Amino acid sequence: MDFKINHKSPVPLHVQAELLLRRLIESPEYQEGKLLPNEVDLAKRLAISRATLRQAINKLVFEGLLIRKKGVGTKVASIQSISSKSKNWLSFSQEMETRGIPIKNFELHISWVIPDQKVANFFEIKGNQKVLQLVRLRGRPEGPFVYFRSYFHPRVGLTGDEDFTRPLYEILEKEHQVIAYISKEEISALLADEFIAQKLETDIGSPILCRKRFVYDVAERPIEYNLGYYKADSFVYTVESRRE
Template sequence: MKLSIDHGSSVPLYLQVEDLLRKLITLPEYQNGKLLPNETEMANKLGISRNTLRQATNKLVYEGLLFRKKGVGTIVTRPVDSKAKNWMSFTQEMKSKGVDVVNYDIELSWVHPQKGVAEFLSISEESKVLKMERLRGNKEGAFVYFVSFFHPRIGLTGTEDFSRPLYEILQQDYAVV
């Protein structure tokens, strides 16, 4: 694929680059964890500043299509494959069965992820992630224990109102789900 953009177009350069990157990451040579070309090289080939390239790249990082790894480069993320068409959260599923969910305990902490979690999230073990432990159940008592780790790019701070359903927070406040 030829890397080029139209400098004379009325479409802003960063949007053209964003579109180019979207096409680039669909190519077999860049899919499933492969590195994109070097930032400086790509900016020079396109005749744009690194800041313009970063602006386009940041959008795709935010969308979860790309991931930056310090000292390595920009990596195309692996797509999440799910057969679930109508995924329901735990709260939604329990409500559909007539069960009101109660949070008995919620513990939040910023931790260095264990190797398996770091690999799953494609981040370094030196990064910090928000870890949430929840003890949940119904009015009779607790019956399930959840542990969740959140990728730093989501932007959770740990100060959110976690009495609300997690999916609601992620969807409405962070446009993630």
């Protein structure tokens, strides 16, 4: 494995170190219990401060992926000890796959649009700069239950010619080297207007779950602004919290 960090990259050093460690701990030797390299030696090898390296290690310890023992060292946690504090998240396709729900695309539209002010402000771009808009109506084979509208920062490099029947974040990572790293969400309830009711094949005024997702790359730069409108009787959003 190449132990290198790009000191000229806009990606923060601690984020690069964290990504390197995530790849490192996937290797069989560390999965089998071998201690990670000494912090002092690894920091020197990466040409970063020990504090920067420790920031990356602390995040993985917090997620339950690493165990650090004073006087012993740091190693990969066993599967049984992985913490529920891990903040993994999935794309819609991955979510449905894990639940065993077959998904059908009823509509898929791609266009370049001038975003409204909320989207422009999120992307920190001028209001007259066009962005790629991806609209999808999705659901079970027997009928749709979610209407998505996504906007992408021009920096991402999407052209509109991609095969959007594939998982979105797979396209971003494999074709454009953009890793969707952070997702922040807002959930709210509303009543279906005429447009949403028609798309979701429900009555005007029916309860709808509105899910906003704000997605960032490893440098914590915005890459996607996503709006999802779900039929309330077809989708349950579950949050599990655990008191430590």
